[in-house]
Amino acid sequence: MAWKTVCQTSDIKNDIPKYKKIDGVELAIYTVDGEYYALEDVCPHGRAYLHEGIVDGDTVECPMHDALFNITTGEWLDGPGCRNFISYPV
Ligand code: FES
Secondary structure (H helix, E strand, O other): OOOOOOOOOOHEEOOOOOEEEEOOEEEEEEEEEEEEEEOOOOOOOOOOOHHHHHEEEEEEOOOOOOOOEOOOOOOOOOOOOOOOEEOOOO
């Protein structure tokens, strides 16, 4: 797999993830404590976009039904998310 440039680090703010669609995959790129993370962006429970959710530290809450995910691992923590997020190397 080849690396792809999706944005500049200056495009990503602490509480505002960057949305990008790369090769048909919708991603949200986050920064937490100076590290960068790329997760799939569509909630596994529905068609909500997590880049429109609420970021609080290392978690993001789905804007539709409040499922909670860990940004650094993609782990589903609470709510009706149904599964972990796919996480991509950055
Ligand atoms: S669409 Fe995300 S929790 Fe329902």
